[in-house]
Amino acid sequence: MSDYTYTLPVTKEKYLLGILSELKRTGETLLYRFLKGSHISIDDLGTSYYVDGAGRWNAKGINIKFYVNPGGIDTLDMTINKNKLFSICNNLIPGEVGFDLKEIVFAPDLSIDFEVEEDILTDLENQVSQNSNSILKRILPDDIREKGVYMSEVYTYLYSVENSLRVFIELVGKDNYGEEYISKLKFTKALETTISGRKEKAKNKKWLSVRGNNDLFYLDFKDIGILINNNWGIFEKYFGTQDFILPKINEMADCRNLIAHNSYVSKTERDLLKSYYNSILKQIEDKFSDSIDQTLF
Known part of the structure; x- marks a missing residue:
């Protein structure tokens, strides 16, 4: 019999607030901004061990899916940003919860009213991220x-x-x-x-x-x-x-x-x-x- 629970001790809304709080606390203001106003789902992938061979035998593999403004997906989906978010999300899952986090996923939230035109900051971020050799990386650094x-x-x-x-x-x-x-x-x-x-x-x-x-x-x-x-x-x-x-x-x-x-x-x-x-x-x-x-x- 498993000693794990298979549910978070807080609602998904409070879990998301915890993620946003950690982003803000650690100075990840751009990620915080892109994820503010989003919502999440926790996708059950089945027995963790059988998902990729690396999980606990009696845990469930999960993906955390963020539903976000479509204008921010390209930036959020960069490996460096997904890794930062993965670390925070994983740390916020208590050890007694039988969830093995496998991946962070982003999807457009079509229920929200979003501007067709991107705001200035989103536009700059996307321009920088889309071209690794862009001069913007030098004259407009992360900080x-x-x-x-x-x-x-x-x-x-x-x-x-x-x-x-x-x-x-x-x-x-x-x-x-x-x-x-x-x-x-x-x-x-x-x-x-x-x-x-x-x-x-x-x-x-x-x-x-x-x-x-x-x-x-x-x-x-x-x-x-x-x-x-x-x-x-x-x-x-x-x-x-x-x-x-x-x-x-x-x-x-x-x-x-x-x-x-x-x-x-x-x-x-x-x-x-x-x-x-x-x-x-x-x-x-x-x-x-x-x-x-x-x-x-």
């Missing part, structure tokens, strides 16, 4: 592509918090001054100059998308902090003290400037961004329901 994926996550946080603050200022402005709030907010001369200058540049560069539908979208991170400080009378009840909000905005602005100049933001700085974003959102959420007219939403 730069991986950092590109990592930095896209950092940018998402910055984009979200910056625009969240703009919308927040709009809601508070309307609650205090009505639809004409922009004309009632106190802008410093420097901010007025910044706004008019950026509007003029936008007017002369028609190929660039419009920043937004009001002056707030012509202000950057530090500008937003200055505006909040200059109108502290209507923002104090949401943030309590300037020491809570202004240093956070200024530090996030420094990270934004690094990204704007294609510099690398470390994990410490990224985690700080997440912490600040969550802290600001929680503070706003706690104060907003009692202070803002809900008809504004």
